[in-house]
Amino acid sequence: LNPITLMTKYGDFMRTASHSIEEVEDALGIPKKAKDILNTYWGYLGVPADDLNALHYLSMVGGFVRVPPCMPHHRSHQLSLALVDAIQRFGGEVRLNSEVTEFLFDEEGKAVGVTLAGGQKLTARKIVSNIIPNNVLNRWKGSVPPARTVKLANARKLGMTFVALYLGLDRSMEELGINDYSTFITLSGDSREQFDRRAEGGIYVVNCLNKTVPDCSPEGTCMLFFTILIMPGDMDDNMTPDQYKKFKNDYAIRYIEDYEKTLGVEIKSHIEEIVVATPVTFARYLGTPDGCIYGYANETWDNIIGRTATKDMDYNIPNLYYCGGHYIRGDGYPSAYITGDLTAQEVIKHLKEGK
Known part of the structure; x- marks a missing residue:
């Protein structure tokens, strides 16, 4: 397309193409509370709303609105198997x-x-x-x-990575008082503050897989997984094995207790299995620099x-x-x-x- 066509036929695209989602929201006069709600999913792209391209974010959120959500019965592994099958066929x-x-x-x-x-x-x-x-x-x-x-x-700049907690619990989600598949927990509604305060628990997400795949664990049990934002370079490069073990244990205790306090539930006494993965884990299995998951920011x-x-x-x-x-x-x-x-x-x- 030539520049004249872009400006005359796709004016909104041209006006927003170089701006952040927050700049576009401010230009449209969107109230702060509405902005905080709309910007909830910034973590899916890994950059706070004041630095995240508006068209990129809006296309993602638009996709959420247009296409109903779904979950493969065997999660991402099922997608991998489908790809292998297609290649071989x-x-x-x-x-x-x-x-x-x-x-x-x-x-x-x-x-x-x-x-x-x-x-x-x-x-x-x-x-x-x-x-x-x-x-x-x-x-x-x-x-x-x-x-x-x-x-x-x-x-x-390398993009986001995570500390992830995987919990197997000996009660069903209903018995534990867990009602939703995905829960975003933040210290503030502002995405920049969430990012800057990540070391304080600025934002993390907890998912209960049983909400969408009820039989993902045996009857009377459920699974939770915590996704906690961390950036490459946030971890000490010189941890000893004992310090690394303490780092993982401290993270698990801190976020499990915060989740319990925030939702008014009790899960610690029902944990049968727990695994903590860190950027070190991802670096080992993915081979990415600093355990980066999100590619480039x-x-x-x-x-x-x-x-x-x-x-x-x-x-x-x-x-x-x-x-x-x-x-x-x-x-x-x-x-x-x-x-x-x-x-x-x-x-x-x-x-x-x-x-």
Whole structure:
């Protein structure tokens, strides 16, 4: 679309494209209480409302309104199984527990393959990575990476991560007085204050899976999981094993007690099983820098609009493509699938064109 068409036909888009959700709300005269309610889901994108692109956030909330919520019976694992099944039905091969330790590039800087942990090298005409670019650079084997790629990875800020508590309780949710699937608990209605006071419990979310999947645990029991905001760098880098154990125990006790006090329920005496995961856990299993889950922060200078506009400049290594939460649309299941689909279409187009 040319600029004149954008301004005349899509004026609202142009007026809001470069602004934060809070700036747009203020321009519309939305009262503070309504703003605080509307901005509740900022944590799903990982950036407070005063720094979060309005179009990105509104498109997400609009999706919540238009599309009824649902939960796969076997949760995210069922989605993974469905993807594996689809790949295999179309003649593809899936290798589990096969870590990529090297991305291989020829002398011209073109991606040509990968090396697996066992030493096996796999070559391909096109490579799609859902590994964060920081790790691709750390596993780069061959010609020197482009300077722009290195500068971009260093300039970007890593997004949110979490401390997560998983609880198995010996009573049903009804017996415990738990009524909702998802409960947001905050110290303030203001998203910036929630973020800045994260070390004080500024915001956390508690979900009871039994509300949507009643048989996810045996009859007469229920499951709770706590999602507690923490940013890369918030944890002490030099914890001893004993200090790390204390960190996890202190977090669990603190947030369980706060949840009990806030909701007027008692769950501590009903805990049969508990697991605490931290950014260290996520770094171990995901391999992401600092245990980052949300890819790169969708900040004002590095948001979905800017990433989309500069995609061809930022991701221009021949034969190497990206998808996932660190890519142009940021984190989230829909973003992961949408970028996967868009990237697949781009790869197919390039293959047909002989590129």
